[in-house]
Amino acid sequence: MQESLWHLLAATLIGFAVGLERERAKVERQGSTIGGVRTFTLLGLLGGVGALGPAPWLSAAGLLGVAGLAVYTLKNSRDATSQVAALVVYVLGVLCGLGIVLPALFAGALLLGFLAFHDELHAFAGGIERSEVEAVVLLALLLGVVYPLLPDVNYGPYGVWNPREIWQVVLLVAGVNFVGYLALRLSGSKGLWVAAILGGLVSSTAVTLSMVTQSRANPSKNLLWAGGVVLASQMMLGRLLVWSATAPALLQLLWFPVLVWLLWGVLVTAWLARHDSGISESVPVQNPLQLQSALIFAGVYALVKLLARAGLEVFGSAGVFVVSAFSGVADVDAITLSLARLAANQQLMVSVASVAILVAALSNTVFKAALAFGAKGLGAYVALGLIPGGVLALLVLLVF
Structure with missing residues (x-):
């Protein structure tokens, strides 16, 4: 009752x-x-x-x-x-x-x-353009028609290629691209920060690819695009701490170095936002759904997965740092969770796991900086916001 x-x-x-x-x-x-x-x-x-x-x-x-x-x-x-x-x-x-x-x-x-x-x-609704409607229809077709038809089976060397999983990457990149476009269209450059935060909670690499695409269309706003990449990457570091919390001893070692890295990224993001000359202007953005870029990224993702698995097979458990470096390029979350569980079960030394996790995160960071160099004038700003903080965090962990 x-x-x-x-x-x-x-x-x-x-x-x-x-x-x-x-x-x-x-x-x-x-x-x-x-x-x-x-x-x-x-x-x-x-x-x-x-x-x-x-x-x-x-x-x-x-x-x-x-x-x-x-x-x-x-x-x-x-x-x-x-x-x-x-x-x-x-x-x-x-x-x-x-x-x-x-x-x-x-x-x-x-x-x-x-x-x-x-x-x-x-x-x-009154300002919707034809290209935006076409983008929504295409995204719906990719998700509702193509995705269900793909087999959920592992193929290729070591069984690392799953068509449905790879297509999820295509959808993720295309979706983040479109969400970022809508945020910018609705709120101008302020919307970019919202899109970067939300996208970074899912995939900071996908946000990076989206910002590279926008930079090619509008290079005059490179400070803005770079700030979006750096801010999204800070969300990746937040996820890293969450996964590390599954092993309290591991979190105890990692929280301060990661905090140093986060602080660097936030400061650089603030500097980039402050020095962007047109932060209150409407930012012109073209091609809201970049399917070609998403397909290229999916191919790179599939190749990196193969390299990561091959590294594990060749180097074995002694090559944990090599495997972390390879795996971190494609997915920091997976390698962090794996190492945290090994450390929690005392199958891997906590000190080794902590260094390996930062190596994976730094590897992912270098990869995103390399992607940013695909747009003229963007890579230097992204590298400044990402790499020094990662190197500093690794040094803090090793020294203290």
Whole structure:
């Protein structure tokens, strides 16, 4: 009984939150003709009560009633936003009544966001260009059509090439490229920092490739692109500390050197942002979905995976540093987790694991700097922001 009461409360809160927004819209721009805070609160509660009722048809009957109300009020509306929102609130109330509370709350938050940012969404949609629509369609085809058709089987020497995994890299690079494009288009150069942080949480290498592509199209903003690469790389270092925490003794050795590296990167990013002459200007960006660059990066990724596995086979356990250097180019997360688990299980000395992890991170950093030299005038700034901090962190670890 108590659980059902909580479900009803969740359904009512969803309706109340959406109702508050619709009440505001009604006052500001006459945007709601179906009701305000009371109506939407009652619709959420009605959905929850209907789902808790003894007869399953009660929910369906309630939905028909809400739909009828929505249709009736359409004649006095300039758009159907409030009517559709009322239907969604009722359905979310039903989900809460059925015990599917967390997805319903998440959907309610999305609904509230779409309603609250009405003006911004309309302004954005009004400025969409054909190239952006084509980019979205292409990305959907890459994800929804090509990806499911690829076999999830290992091929090649040592079985290191998995077509589906490699295609995930293509999707990742293309997706980060497009997210960065949208962030820049919406917020100018400030949006770049958001895109770099979010992209760096997934793959700082993918962000680097995206910034290289943008630099080729607009080399006058190289300070901005370089700052994006350096900031994204700091997210990689944050992930490194998280993975190292699986072995507390390892984290104890790594946290200070990595903090030194992070501090260097943040300072260089701030310097690059400060010296970018047009930080408040709109940054022109071309080709939002760079499929060719993503395919090239996927090929490099596949080659590095092969080299890393070959290094492991040739050098064995004694070549942990060599393997770390090879593996770090493609994926710092994988090698860090592997070494942390070995250290936690006392299968590898913590001191050796800590050095090997920094070697892997430095290897990845050098690789990203090398990618940046693919755009004229970008590589030096990226190298300044990445490599000295990594070398300093390694020296701090070895000395202290």
